[in-house]
Amino acid sequence: MKNWVKFYTELLHDRKIRKLSERDQLVFFKLVLLAGYEDLEGELPSDDDIALELYMKTSEIKKSLRNLIDAGLLYVNDDGVTVVTNFEKRQNQSLSDAER
Numbered sequence: 001m002k003n004w005v006k007f008y009t010e011l012l013h014d015r016k017i018r019k020l021s022e023r024d025q026l027v028f029f030k031l032v033l034l035a036g037y038e039d040l041e042g043e044l045p046s047d048d049d050i051a052l053e054l055y056m057k058t059s060e061i062k063k064s065l066r067n068l069i070d071a072g073l074l075y076v077n078d079d080g081v082t083v084v085t086n087f088e089k090r091q092n093q094s095l096s097d098a099e100r
Contacts, residue, residue, distance in 0.1 A: 005033060005035070007029070007032070008090070017071075020067060020071060024064050024067045027064040034054075035084045035087050036091065041088045042083045042084040042085075042088055043081050043083050044074075044081070044083065047082075072085060
């Protein structure tokens with residue numbers, strides 16, 4: 001289990017993020033945290049498990065997941081698992097203490 005995940009300040013100005021509702025933005029950030037917690041290279045648990053973890057209804061999660069997939073922030077892999085786009089690439093970049 002990872003103790004932390006990286007968020008880049010460029011997210012403040014990312015058009016994909018800015019076009020989302022505030023709710024979907026919050027869900028995205030929570031999903032990144034969940035992906036870090038799960039430590040499965042950005043793979044997320046089932047929709048029902050996400051809903052349980054985020055204290056939301058499954059129907060609400062499904063709607064947010066669809067919006068995030070449409071925005072390119074998530075994708076569904078060949079195994080049908082929802083994955084945070086570029087999670088491994090961004091999380092595994094080495095940073096010096098000064099950069100962090």
